[in-house]
Amino acid sequence: MKTSKILIHGDWIDSTSEEEIDVFNPSSGEVISKIPNCNEADVEKAVQSALIGFEAWKSTPAEKRAQIIHNAANLIRQHADHLASEVSKEMGKPLKSAKIEVINSAEIFDFFAEEGLRIKGDIYQYNYANEQVQVIKDPVGVVAGITAANYPIALLTWKLGAALATGCSFISKPDEHSTAVALSLGKLFLEAGLHKGIFNIISGNGVTGSLLVNHSRISKIAFTGSVAIGKKVAAMAAGTCKRVSLELGGQCPAIIMNGTDPEKIMEDFISQVFNNSGQHCYRINRAYIHSEVYDDFIRLLLERVSKLKIGKANEPDVDQGPLCHKTIFDQVMSHIEDANAKGARLLCGGHQIKSEPYTYFIEPTVFDRADHSMLIMREETFGPVLSIMKIDSLSEAIKYANDSMYGLAAFVYTPDAGLGLQAARQLESGVVWVNKIHKAYTFAPFGGFKQSGYGREKSSYGLDEYLEIKTVYLTLPTVE
Numbered sequence: 001m002k003t004s005k006i007l008i009h010g011d012w013i014d015s016t017s018e019e020e021i022d023v024f025n026p027s028s029g030e031v032i033s034k035i036p037n038c039n040e041a042d043v044e045k046a047v048q049s050a051l052i053g054f055e056a057w058k059s060t061p062a063e064k065r066a067q068i069i070h071n072a073a074n075l076i077r078q079h080a081d082h083l084a085s086e087v088s089k090e091m092g093k094p095l096k097s098a099k100i101e102v103i104n105s106a107e108i109f110d111f112f113a114e115e116g117l118r119i120k121g122d123i124y125q126y127n128y129a130n131e132q133v134q135v136i137k138d139p140v141g142v143v144a145g146i147t148a149a150n151y152p153i154a155l156l157t158w159k160l161g162a163a164l165a166t167g168c169s170f171i172s173k174p175d176e177h178s179t180a181v182a183l184s185l186g187k188l189f190l191e192a193g194l195h196k197g198i199f200n201i202i203s204g205n206g207v208t209g210s211l212l213v214n215h216s217r218i219s220k221i222a223f224t225g226s227v228a229i230g231k232k233v234a235a236m237a238a239g240t241c242k243r244v245s246l247e248l249g250g251q252c253p254a255i256i257m258n259g260t261d262p263e264k265i266m267e268d269f270i271s272q273v274f275n276n277s278g279q280h281c282y283r284i285n286r287a288y289i290h291s292e293v294y295d296d297f298i299r300l301l302l303e304r305v306s307k308l309k310i311g312k313a314n315e316p317d318v319d320q321g322p323l324c325h326k327t328i329f330d331q332v333m334s335h336i337e338d339a340n341a342k343g344a345r346l347l348c349g350g351h352q353i354k355s356e357p358y359t360y361f362i363e364p365t366v367f368d369r370a371d372h373s374m375l376i377m378r379e380e381t382f383g384p385v386l387s388i389m390k391i392d393s394l395s396e397a398i399k400y401a402n403d404s405m406y407g408l409a410a411f412v413y414t415p416d417a418g419l420g421l422q423a424a425r426q427l428e429s430g431v432v433w434v435n436k437i438h439k440a441y442t443f444a445p446f447g448g449f450k451q452s453g454y455g456r457e458k459s460s461y462g463l464d465e466y467l468e469i470k471t472v473y474l475t476l477p478t479v480e
């Protein structure tokens, strides 16, 4: 099996590293490819290329940049089936969900292509005839995007789209378990007309990632991953005063108040718990359910969960595939053990489904009688596990919801929209959905409070993360 190449300055080259990483198909346990674990020399080549790329790209007219980004979006749509099959094979995501991720990524590029045309500054009209003070925005420079395995194209797209629209050049270091789709995106951008050096791709694990974070010529790190690694990235980046944006984990609460019709919200709710086998930063981890609807809600929930179809990612109509890799599997199983040991009531699931060796399927699992001493309520459980507590008032639910070091997303269901809005205002969370879980739109910012990170992605706020603010004091000639 050949080791994959890396993309440096428009050419597909071999890494100089002698270390390789096996990439598995988590549905079958087979090794499907090998990637190089890129070393310092590879990183240096990527940075030098990106520095040259930056000089050309920052002075390319915004309209031209937009055209190339739109071209790439169109190519993504044309190649959506292939890209989705790469995501599905490496990540274990059912094909239909992988296709949605790919199509959403094309939408993000289209959005940023246009948003890049709307970057604007200010002029202060201070009243001196020969002076003007301008505030203009410059691209930050070379950006390195380090991304997680669970949404391998979407997470890259959120960063790459904003970087390219603002005139930055980019080095991608995708997660070592799901690199293929990033490499394919590189091919499509070359076909779309992107010049050499503007988008470089290297592969590898955290060691390669840390080489990027420590490099003095990289101006910004756009990171998505766990809280633990995010903290390390922020600490390393401080050594060179780099800009950093951190999209980290969540432990997202849902509040279901009295008067809510379980039937109306159940499809929404279950998808937000079990989608992507629960490997989803803003999934519902814990639910606080009002005592008046508790029994009806649980009855319907268990009935629907029992109908979820578990299977290999490429089987038709599969709702839930395997977990992506062993580290995630071990973490989820340790949370289940902890909940059992601390007295939570297991309502369904709780076990590994054994199929092929080296595959990590876990039954959809629901606990109630959970409390905040348990890992399932305190730490992010990155798998198909839901934990439930009974509550008697909205204020009690909000208190529990905010009792967390995380603050990525929260969900509220209540027939009283006013109370829903009050809850949204009090929840310590970057995003709150009230009564329906819409798709997270391209124009709306996404990101967390507290240890779920800082910075925002998507939207015009996401673009700002890639821009420096420059103040120009201009002295004008006197008109004689």
Ligand code: NAD
Binding pocket: 146, 147, 148, 149, 150, 151, 155, 173, 174, 175, 176, 204, 205, 206, 207, 208, 209, 210, 213, 224, 225, 226, 227, 229, 230, 232, 233, 246, 247, 248, 249, 250, 280, 281, 282, 380, 382, 408, 447, 448, 453
């Ligand atoms: P992870 O933190 O283990 O790895 C993420 C990336 O960091 C990978 O590319 C990895 O190679 C790299 N990395 C590891 N060590 C590094 C180091 N020392 N220096 C630099 N880079 C390093 O994350 P994971 O387990 O693959 O991803 C799951 C996590 O990501 C979950 O916590 C999830 O909630 C979070 N996530 C957050 C969002 C969001 O938008 N907030 C979106 C998706 C995933």
